[in-house]
Amino acid sequence: MKIIITGGAGFIGSHVVRLFVTKYPEYQILNLDALTYAGNLENLRDIESAPNYRLVKGDITDQAFVDQLFATEEPDAVIHLAAESHVDRSITDPLAFVKTNVLGTVHLLNAAKNLWKPLGYEGKVFYHVSTDEVYGSLDFGPDMFTEDTPYDPRSPYSASKASSDHFVRAWHHTYHMPVKLSNCSNNYGPNHFPEKLIPLAIHRIQHGQPVPVYGKGENVRDWLFVKDHATAIDAVFHKGKVGETYNIGGVNEWANLELIHLLCDTLDEKTGKEKGTSRKLITFVTDRAGHDLRYAIDSSKIMNELGWKPSVTFEQGLSQTVDWYLENQAWLNNVTSGAYQTYYQQQYAAR
Numbered sequence: 001m002k003i004i005i006t007g008g009a010g011f012i013g014s015h016v017v018r019l020f021v022t023k024y025p026e027y028q029i030l031n032l033d034a035l036t037y038a039g040n041l042e043n044l045r046d047i048e049s050a051p052n053y054r055l056v057k058g059d060i061t062d063q064a065f066v067d068q069l070f071a072t073e074e075p076d077a078v079i080h081l082a083a084e085s086h087v088d089r090s091i092t093d094p095l096a097f098v099k100t101n102v103l104g105t106v107h108l109l110n111a112a113k114n115l116w117k118p119l120g121y122e123g124k125v126f127y128h129v130s131t132d133e134v135y136g137s138l139d140f141g142p143d144m145f146t147e148d149t150p151y152d153p154r155s156p157y158s159a160s161k162a163s164s165d166h167f168v169r170a171w172h173h174t175y176h177m178p179v180k181l182s183n184c185s186n187n188y189g190p191n192h193f194p195e196k197l198i199p200l201a202i203h204r205i206q207h208g209q210p211v212p213v214y215g216k217g218e219n220v221r222d223w224l225f226v227k228d229h230a231t232a233i234d235a236v237f238h239k240g241k242v243g244e245t246y247n248i249g250g251v252n253e254w255a256n257l258e259l260i261h262l263l264c265d266t267l268d269e270k271t272g273k274e275k276g277t278s279r280k281l282i283t284f285v286t287d288r289a290g291h292d293l294r295y296a297i298d299s300s301k302i303m304n305e306l307g308w309k310p311s312v313t314f315e316q317g318l319s320q321t322v323d324w325y326l327e328n329q330a331w332l333n334n335v336t337s338g339a340y341q342t343y344y345q346q347q348y349a350a351r
């Protein structure tokens with residue numbers, strides 16, 4: 001089987017590529033990645049010379065390129081992870097999210113349909129990896145997103161992902177494309193670009209810089225270790241039913257401020273600092289526009305039907321993550337040099 005994995009040089013994508021390349025040596029894995037600011041080939045150094053792995057640098061917003069790639073490579077399956085993913089960036093540049101997340105997805109769907117429909121779709125699958133943010137925002141309390149929760153996206157990012165989910169389902173209903181979807185909660189782990197809360201906070205604590213907490217830090221997110229997301233994607237890809245959606249989460253809700261406290265204490269302990277040192281860096285800043293209050297996701301469908309469950313607790317996963325960043329200073333220094341500095345100074349100054 002030949003699988004195109006889009007966005008394979010990114011954070012989640014690189015963990016999925018590694019899992020598939022190592023676990024399924026009989027598959028050919030083609031990593032289609034535009035290598036934007038968030039894509040990093042360092043994330044794949046350990047597997048880049050595997051015989052069943054290949055990188056194709058290219059942009060899914062270019063329909064002619066995507067058509068040509070599908071015609072030449074004739075993939076059997078697509079696992080689509082390429083996306084603009086940062087909510088704050090979507091607030092300042094929404095069009096980039098429409099282009100990559102909406103148009104890019106439709107280009108892939110078109111190319112897959114043109115290749116597969118004449119063959120009757122036998123043995124083919126288009127798997128779209130999405131987010132729990134499409135469901136909107138919950139109040140504090142027991143409610144959770146299920147696969148039946150109506151879509152209510154509220155940021156340009158989540159609106160673009162909701163739209164791409166709808167297009168994937170539309171190709172299933174209209175053209176009979178065999179599709180699968182999953183919607184996952186917040187990921188964390190090695191290789192996470194330091195614009196997102198956890199790696200950003202680790203980077204700033206290491207440099208003794210203020211750690212920005214939006215609003216009062218009361219917003220709640222459910223966190224899942226990225227390697228557990230990769231195993232969930234493996235389960236959905238191989239065992240999930242065509243036309244169905246699977247929610248994926250860590251059953252692990254944290255208010256942002258509580259999470260940052262745990263992170264500060266973990267870093268203090270691992271770097272031999274007195275407890276409380278890093279907490280002094282916490283700085284409350286202007287809230288994100290339209291900040292969703294709470295995400296909580298019910299993963300019972302994937303757990304019960306596909307037998308998937310997270311392999312680590314949050315404390316274990318966070319400890320592994322902090323160790324990884326402490327041991328991979330070069331990776332962090334590399335991605336935080338140059339354009340990152342300008343971007344982040346603007347982001348921070350705006351608050």
Ligand SMILES: Cc1cn([C@H]2C[C@H](O)[C@@H](COP(=O)(O)OP(=O)(O)O[C@H]3O[C@H](CO)[C@@H](O)[C@H](O)[C@H]3O)O2)c(=O)[nH]c1=O
Pocket residue numbers: 085086087088130131132133184185186187195196197198200212213214215217219220221256288295
């Ligand atoms: C970057 C940053 C974030 N925050 C807050 C905003 C959120 O409530 C929380 C997590 O922020 P982020 O790391 O940007 O992640 P969030 O907006 O929840 O979205 C993430 O999780 C989603 C899944 O729920 C993914 O689809 C998105 O691609 C991913 O970026 O922390 C801060 O308080 N300070 C910060 O500096």
